[in-house]
Amino acid sequence: MRTIEWDHASCQVKMIDQRLLPGELRILRLNTPGEIEHAIRTMAVRGAPAIGAAAAFGLALAGYRSDARSPTEWKAELLAAAEKLQTSRPTAVNLSWGLQRVLRSLDGAPGTIDELRRVVLQEAQKLADEDVEINRRMAMHGSELLKDGDTVIHHCNTGALATVDWGTALGVIRMTHEQGKRIHVLVDETRPRLQGARLTAWELQQYGISFDVISDNAAGHFLQRGAVQCVLFGGDRMAANGDVANKIGSYMLALAANDNQVPVYSVVPTSTIDLNLAHGGLIPIEERPPEEVLGLQVDSQPVFPSGVSARNPAFDVTPARLLSGIITEAGVLRPPYEPALRNAVMACQPRNQHRGNL
Amino acid sequence: MRTIEWDHASCQVKMIDQRLLPGELRILRLNTPGEIEHAIRTMAVRGAPAIGAAAAFGLALAGYRSDARSPTEWKAELLAAAEKLQTSRPTAVNLSWGLQRVLRSLDGAPGTIDELRRVVLQEAQKLADEDVEINRRMAMHGSELLKDGDTVIHHCNTGALATVDWGTALGVIRMTHEQGKRIHVLVDETRPRLQGARLTAWELQQYGISFDVISDNAAGHFLQRGAVQCVLFGGDRMAANGDVANKIGSYMLALAANDNQVPVYSVVPTSTIDLNLAHGGLIPIEERPPEEVLGLQVDSQPVFPSGVSARNPAFDVTPARLLSGIITEAGVLRPPYEPALRNAVMACQPRNQHRGNL
Numbered sequence: 073m074r075t076i077e078w079d080h081a082s083c084q085v086k087m088i089d090q091r092l093l094p095g096e097l098r099i100l101r102l103n104t105p106g107e108i109e110h111a112i113r114t115m116a117v118r119g120a121p122a123i124g125a126a127a128a129f130g131l132a133l134a135g136y137r138s139d140a141r142s143p144t145e146w147k148a149e150l151l152a153a154a155e156k157l158q159t160s161r162p163t164a165v166n167l168s169w170g171l172q173r174v175l176r177s178l179d180g181a182p183g184t185i186d187e188l189r190r191v192v193l194q195e196a197q198k199l200a201d202e203d204v205e206i207n208r209r210m211a212m213h214g215s216e217l218l219k220d221g222d223t224v225i226h227h228c229n230t231g232a233l234a235t236v237d238w239g240t241a242l243g244v245i246r247m248t249h250e251q252g253k254r255i256h257v258l259v260d261e262t263r264p265r266l267q268g269a270r271l272t273a274w275e276l277q278q279y280g281i282s283f284d285v286i287s288d289n290a291a292g293h294f295l296q297r298g299a300v301q302c303v304l305f306g307g308d309r310m311a312a313n314g315d316v317a318n319k320i321g322s323y324m325l326a327l328a329a330n331d332n333q334v335p336v337y338s339v340v341p342t343s344t345i346d347l348n349l350a351h352g353g354l355i356p357i358e359e360r361p362p363e364e365v366l367g368l369q370v371d372s373q374p375v376f377p378s379g380v381s382a383r384n385p386a387f388d389v390t391p392a393r394l395l396s397g398i399i400t401e402a403g404v405l406r407p408p409y410e411p412a413l414r415n416a417v418m419a420c421q422p423r424n425q426h427r428g429n430l
Numbered sequence: 431m432r433t434i435e436w437d438h439a440s441c442q443v444k445m446i447d448q449r450l451l452p453g454e455l456r457i458l459r460l461n462t463p464g465e466i467e468h469a470i471r472t473m474a475v476r477g478a479p480a481i482g483a484a485a486a487f488g489l490a491l492a493g494y495r496s497d498a499r500s501p502t503e504w505k506a507e508l509l510a511a512a513e514k515l516q517t518s519r520p521t522a523v524n525l526s527w528g529l530q531r532v533l534r535s536l537d538g539a540p541g542t543i544d545e546l547r548r549v550v551l552q553e554a555q556k557l558a559d560e561d562v563e564i565n566r567r568m569a570m571h572g573s574e575l576l577k578d579g580d581t582v583i584h585h586c587n588t589g590a591l592a593t594v595d596w597g598t599a600l601g602v603i604r605m606t607h608e609q610g611k612r613i614h615v616l617v618d619e620t621r622p623r624l625q626g627a628r629l630t631a632w633e634l635q636q637y638g639i640s641f642d643v644i645s646d647n648a649a650g651h652f653l654q655r656g657a658v659q660c661v662l663f664g665g666d667r668m669a670a671n672g673d674v675a676n677k678i679g680s681y682m683l684a685l686a687a688n689d690n691q692v693p694v695y696s697v698v699p700t701s702t703i704d705l706n707l708a709h710g711g712l713i714p715i716e717e718r719p720p721e722e723v724l725g726l727q728v729d730s731q732p733v734f735p736s737g738v739s740a741r742n743p744a745f746d747v748t749p750a751r752l753l754s755g756i757i758t759e760a761g762v763l764r765p766p767y768e769p770a771l772r773n774a775v776m777a778c779q780p781r782n783q784h785r786g787n788l
Contacts, residue, residue: 261621293681
């Protein structure tokens with residue numbers, strides 16, 4: 073199954089609960105946009121492209137659950153649901169992109185509430201289908217950069233679980249593997265939520281790709297010793313100049329790669345590019361609850377002394393100067409990034425460019 | 431009490447079992463050099479200066495437990511014990527430094543086995559006492575670099591627990607605090623063994639110093655946002671050119687500090703300087719068992735899928751070019767480091783320079 077999909081029989085959204093992996097593969101069935109919002113906020117679903125699809129399906133749920141008596145009332149309810157969904161997480165721009173794209177499908181759409189429901193669901197479904205296709209295209213472009221025998225450091229989870237299916241940075245690795253090139257992955261565990269340890273390791277096991285897990289701290293050592301040929305990560309929001317907000321730790325990893333002349337690529341669909349922000353300093357960075365840092369145990373004992381406080385920024389910004397290239401569905405972009413990104417968005421999103429937040 | 435000390439009544443070595451903190455403060459009593467070796471290997475005692483003292487006391491235990499019938503036989507046993515202790519961990523040079531210093535105290539020492547025992551114990555005791563004094567001197571020098579209101583990022587544990595007492599990098603922070611300057615510490619948790627989370631957080635609580643814990647990945651973000659004025663860490667072995675092997679992750683942290691023009695200091699006693707190695711690439715880097723990476727739990731559930739393999743280098747090398755200065759008991763050294771380090775070692779260790787491994 074896909075990480076997230078619409079169940080036509082029940083008019084529900086089905087998604088893998090990513091909080092329980094790798095211990096348990098449980099499928100959630102969500103009925104309302106409020107349940108989608110909660111799933112995004114608590115990271116039952118995470119990963120910028122997957123969040124975009126979840127938000128779009130959330131609007132479809134709003135449309136189907138509404139008992140509005142007129143199309144006008146129905147549309148107002150949809151807009152209210154979108155505004156609420158928009159607040160669930162601040163950094164990944166795919167969230168507002170998905171919402172805007174679905175709302176825009178209603179522009180000038182006449183008809184009954186039933187017809188409008190179908191328009192919204194159709195657009196959400198199309199967005200999800202396209203996500204898979206876009207990921208495959210990025211994977212093809214990216215795979216040309218990897219050679220037989222390469223070792224890659226991968227940060228966080230960017231696989232099928234972070235998207236509707238296939239994956240962004242991990243999609244590149246998967247495609248390279250399927251092409252028969254031998255590839256080895258050093259999987260950053262990705263503190264604090266350990267998406268590398270939990271999700272990427274689990275996915276790579278499914279695909280039969282060779283890997284070792286490392287603590288995030290160890291990446292610099294392997295880069296310094298010449299053991300790594302490429303660093304790949306995804307992206308949650310890329311500014312117009314190519315600065316990219318991604319999972320916390322990406323910036324330090326990119327610095328270490330640069331210090332050792334190892335290429336670094338951010339793999340992002342054009343839906344992750346926010347041309348409204350001139351540079352990365354303007355991207356809102358979410359700070360999440362300290363419990364995500366402090367909840368660790370070893371031998372069933374807490375690791376941290378009690379009464380300790382923690383800071384927990386979920387993302388950092390990797391400046392564009394540290395990127396060797398940006399892998400999009402339009403191809404591998406090279407500096408200067410500003411015109412390249414603008415052209416890629418124009419080519420791939422002619423009608424769906426961001427208009428900022430709702 | 432001190433982290434490690436000789437108990438005169440029982441002729442045993444007492445040390446805090448650092449594997450159990452912060453949950454439990456248990457004192458180990460060790461009887462033989464083999465038990466010391468095991469304690470170093472399993473990291474019941476860790477931190478370069480503390481390891482140096484443990485090794486020295488290990489030789490004292492060897493001297494007291496020996497039932498040799500002649501001074502010659504006794505000395506041969508001591509040398510055998512030293513060779514065994516030497517193998518317990520490869521990176522921190524204080525280990526061989528401590529062993530060599532105690533062995534050298536026997537050079538030309540005449541007398542009975544009982545007299546030789548006392549010579550060895552006296553030298554180990556002197557080394558331990560000096561460690562506390564050296565740390566205080568480093569702390570004084572370092573505290574001049576910190577201002578009221580500064581926020582410092584600190585990596586691993588370099589406090590009283592990593593030394594005989596007081597601490598190296600954490601000693602600088604402690605001294606600054608005792609001088610009445612307000613200081614805030616961002617404590618890197620320091621995967622994989624989490625010495626920051628377990629030990630540094632615990633020590634800072636005892637001292638009443640303000641701090642927040644962060645995941646190692648978050649350091650770059652706080653540096654980038656201008657929230658940090660200084661980065662401090664210790665050192666396990668410094669080459670003649672100032673390259674320093676320290677806890678894994680130090681290199682990436684130093685890179686992030688440099689990228690944001692934040693000063694980075696390695697705080698090391700001259701006993702950590704190995705003039706026999708021209709540069710950091712020659713320092714042996716220990717790789718420890720994968721279980722240290724893979725043993726994490728959250729909510730009493732394992733984090734990693736079963737059957738996963740991990741790589742676990744315990745140290746990395748921070749090139750001297752990334753250090754703003756080196757804080758030693760001889761003062762704050764500035765580039766060019768090669769002559770400065772040589773002078774500092776000559777001044778502080780006139781008779782105790784390293785002669786390489788045993």
